[in-house]
Amino acid sequence: MRCPYCGGSDTQVKDSRPSEDGAAIRRRRVCPDCAGRFTTFERVQLREVTVLKRSGKRVPFDRDKLQRSIDVALRKRAVDPERIERLVSGITRQLESSGEAEVTSESIGELVMEGLKGLDDVAYVRFASVYKNFREAKDFEDLLGTLGPAAGHVNPDAVPPRRKARVRP
Template identity: 85%
Template sequence: MRCPYCGGSDTQVKDSRPSEDGAAIRRRRVCPECSGRFTTFERVQLRELVVLKRSGKRVPFDRDKLQRSIGVALRKRAVEPDRIERLVDGIAQQLESGGEAEIPSETIGALVMEGLKGLDDVAYVRFASVYKNFREAKDFEDLLGTLGEAGAASDDAPAPKRRSARARP
């Protein structure tokens, strides 16, 4: 593993431990040349995935790019980092276990939108505006209408009965 500070190729592992509920291994490393310390993560990769872009271009799947995109949509939102990590892990696992080596970018976008819709409505709208290339306010209105319908369906359900905090005789 190359040192991110000086580029040295002879880094040493100082500590290894399971991370992310055993789905990854976290390694603390040190560079003997510059004494720089950094952390790496190892994850199981079932197969090499290739993303088929709308332009027809093929690029390797980049889990970090997926995480960054979701992070941008969730910027300044009160969502715990572990929930974001679980969303990214779930999407990556779905893609890897899907059986296809080439995945259309639309499939990834749809999975992200589905995940964000359940996580945070504002992030969902942010991501959708870029992913679906919104050009006018009407596009936002249409998307917000679908969010409103989903919320209205859950509002129609009877509210659970609440108990009073007072002691009853």
């Protein structure tokens, strides 16, 4: 493993332990050249998966890109990082164990939307708006209709009445 600080190729493992979810091994490493310390994660990869993009281009599946997309949708949302990791690992595992060497970007997007729908409604709407390329408010209304009767509607009884501002003489 190359050192991310100096590029040295002779890094040493100081500590290894399973990650929180047990799906990876977390390794603390140190570089003898620059004394830099860093962490790596080792995960099982069942098979190479190729993603067929809408443009027809084929690219290798990138777990980190999936993680970043989900993180963007969940930005500033109070969701436990462990649940996010389980979602990313679950989608990755599902793709690798499907038996297909090639998957479409659409099928990955649908898996992400399905996972986000169960995790956080706001993140689901955020992701869907970019993934489905929403152009007008009607697109949001249609999507909110799929979340259930309470989504997108404000219950007037749940909103406290506004207080009048006091004017001081």
